[in-house]
Amino acid sequence: MTIRLNDGYRIVVAAGCSASGAYAAAELARYLKQITGGSFPVVKDDVPGQDCEILIGKTSRPGTPSGAGLKNDGYVLRTAGKKLFIFGENDRANLYGVYYLLEKYLGCGFYAHDVERVPVNEEACLPEIDEMRISPLEYRETYWYEPYRHEEFAIKRGFNGSWLKPYGSKVGGCVRVDALAHTMFQYVHPDEYFDEHPEYFSMVDGKRIRISTQLCLTNPDVLEITKRKLRQKIRENPDIRIFGISQMDWLNPCQCPACAKIDAEEGSHMGTMLRFLNALAEDIERDYPDVVIETLAYQYTRQVPKITRPHPNVLICFCTIENCFTHPLRRCTKVSPSLWQYFIPGTSVKQDLQEWGRICKRMFIWDYTTNYSFYLAPMINFHVLQDNINFFLENGATALFEQGNAESVSGEFGELRAYILSRLMWEPHGDVSAWMDEFLAGYYGEAAAKPIRAYIDYLADFVERFDIHAGIYDSPKNVIPKAVFPVLDQFWDAAEAAAANGEQLTRIRRSRLQLRFVKLLCKRHTDMDYQETADRFLDDVKKHGITHLREGRSFEEGVAQIGIGCPPVG
Ligand SMILES: [Zn+2]
Numbered sequence: 001m002t003i004r005l006n007d008g009y010r011i012v013v014a015a016g017c018s019a020s021g022a023y024a025a026a027e028l029a030r031y032l033k034q035i036t037g038g039s040f041p042v043v044k045d046d047v048p049g050q051d052c053e054i055l056i057g058k059t060s061r062p063g064t065p066s067g068a069g070l071k072n073d074g075y076v077l078r079t080a081g082k083k084l085f086i087f088g089e090n091d092r093a094n095l096y097g098v099y100y101l102l103e104k105y106l107g108c109g110f111y112a113h114d115v116e117r118v119p120v121n122e123e124a125c126l127p128e129i130d131e132m133r134i135s136p137l138e139y140r141e142t143y144w145y146e147p148y149r150h151e152e153f154a155i156k157r158g159f160n161g162s163w164l165k166p167y168g169s170k171v172g173g174c175v176r177v178d179a180l181a182h183t184m185f186q187y188v189h190p191d192e193y194f195d196e197h198p199e200y201f202s203m204v205d206g207k208r209i210r211i212s213t214q215l216c217l218t219n220p221d222v223l224e225i226t227k228r229k230l231r232q233k234i235r236e237n238p239d240i241r242i243f244g245i246s247q248m249d250w251l252n253p254c255q256c257p258a259c260a261k262i263d264a265e266e267g268s269h270m271g272t273m274l275r276f277l278n279a280l281a282e283d284i285e286r287d288y289p290d291v292v293i294e295t296l297a298y299q300y301t302r303q304v305p306k307i308t309r310p311h312p313n314v315l316i317c318f319c320t321i322e323n324c325f326t327h328p329l330r331r332c333t334k335v336s337p338s339l340w341q342y343f344i345p346g347t348s349v350k351q352d353l354q355e356w357g358r359i360c361k362r363m364f365i366w367d368y369t370t371n372y373s374f375y376l377a378p379m380i381n382f383h384v385l386q387d388n389i390n391f392f393l394e395n396g397a398t399a400l401f402e403q404g405n406a407e408s409v410s411g412e413f414g415e416l417r418a419y420i421l422s423r424l425m426w427e428p429h430g431d432v433s434a435w436m437d438e439f440l441a442g443y444y445g446e447a448a449a450k451p452i453r454a455y456i457d458y459l460a461d462f463v464e465r466f467d468i469h470a471g472i473y474d475s476p477k478n479v480i481p482k483a484v485f486p487v488l489d490q491f492w493d494a495a496e497a498a499a500a501n502g503e504q505l506t507r508i509r510r511s512r513l514q515l516r517f518v519k520l521l522c523k524r525h526t527d528m529d530y531q532e533t534a535d536r537f538l539d540d541v542k543k544h545g546i547t548h549l550r551e552g553r554s555f556e557e558g559v560a561q562i563g564i565g566c567p568p569v570g
């Protein structure tokens with residue numbers, strides 16, 4: 001039976017539903033009104049039923065799905081006669097169900113918090129539906145600006161993780177993580193302990209160091225202090241069940257005799273780390289069996305130890321940071337030149353990931369999807385994302401953080417990347433090419449989509465054909481040669497000419513900054529028009545609302561360090 005929405009439908013939620021349940025109903029009513037022109041009153045399930053109803057979540061109406069088999073914020077969309085049930089595993093999942101219905105069955109598109117497509121159709125109908133959707137990932141986060149800054153948009157895209165800026169209860173909250181990375185000083189800080197207890201910190205070349213230090217993980221006091229502080233954090237944060245304890249973001253693991261002995265036996269600095277965390281997990285487990293201690297397998301801890309295995313409550317977060325990103329991890333194990341100092345001979349990101357996959361039941365993956373030294377540089381990885389996510393899943397990934405640039409509006413393709421990643425996290429074997437076309441048409445306009453797609457495909461083909469490898473800190477000067485600038489400019493000229501309105505043109509010009517940026521980097525400072533070109537470029541970058549050019553640096557610092565207008569500093 002087909003459902004014609006303009007037939008006096010109303011939306012039903014449970015009488016005692018949460019704020020998020022009410023929001024889900026209001027959102028559905030709002031969009032259905034925009035689409036059909038009709039009105040869709042929201043009622044509680046203590047009102048007697050009628051035929052034409054859309055029921056969200058757990059209501060008292062007969063026929064409500066049981067939810068059996070749902071996990072990872074999964075949901076069911078099911079028609080029964082004239083009724084439609086949208087039933088999620090939780091509040092967030094009910095919202096996902098609403099937006100998925102609008103996207104898949106009613107032709108809506110959600111591209112950015114302020115760019116969406118809502119088709120108008122007074123006759124809009126739904127076919128018979130019986131669909132259960134479950135993401136293969138229990139944790140889905142991308143640190144891109146749009147979902148990070150706009151939680152209402154993040155929920156439209158099915159994300160459920162935001163460890164730095166948790167979502168509010170209106171959108172059903174998110175999976176809470178205390179802190180994902182580089183947290184050891186939250187437990188034992190050198191400012192607090194080094195003067196009296198230098199032995200708590202790394203011994204490097206025979207001396208305990210205070211600056212750029214790590215913890216001495218075989219010191220029993222360090223374990224006791226960490227236990228005490230972790231227990232306190234657990235007590236104070238009952239809604240958080242994942243606590244990150246991991247190395248600081250530099251090298252210098254402890255080389256004291258006790259640590260060195262274990263790491264030698266284990267063939268990895270992860271040896272001391274894992275024995276330390278296992279002892280912590282065994283202690284915590286007695287009172288908090290559901291608490292998980294997350295740690296990084298990152299740089300010097302990336303390799304699986306020979307002997308020790310993670311306690312079931314220790315969650316490994318494997319980081320792909322060193323690898324080339326212009327080719328899939330499955331077939332390219334080249335290390336980025338700018339991270340060569342972290343290279344461990346005889347290892348690769350791919351091999352280490354596979355080894356962790358063999359011994360972990362749950363695994364977190366931290367992957368990187370922008371250039372952190374050059375936020376404006378083209379990130380030529382659209383042809384890589386799907387294969388990498390499938391490679392992670394094949395090797396046991398259950399949680400995924402696809403780090404992007406959430407510090408600034410994108411002058412590249414940040415919105416597109418967040419969109420593609422969100423869809424892959426639910427449908428890893430989906431049609432990325434079709435998703436990309438849909439996004440480009442929705443975001444830049446039908447006519448401009450073609451040349452922009454041609455630009456993306458050209459660069460993907462270019463790095464494949466000429467076997468160009470690049471890492472996440474490498475200068476785009478080493479990726480895109482001057483000789484191809486004219487052809488790349490043609491794509492953007494065509495896109496600008498095809499813009500149907502001022503908003504599309506602004507988005508096209510903002511994304512085109514990526515090419516202008518590379519061209520400027522390749523320009524000689526002694527060229528007569530250098531200063532004028534640099535000034536105009538920086539002016540436009542600011543006008544487009546871009547606030548950061550590299551990770552963790554102010555705009556001015558970024559300009560100076562990259563060396564726009566003058567030789568690079570710092
Ligand atoms: Zn030590």
Ligand SMILES: [Zn+2]
Pocket residue numbers: 324325326327332333334468469470
């Ligand atoms: Zn490569």
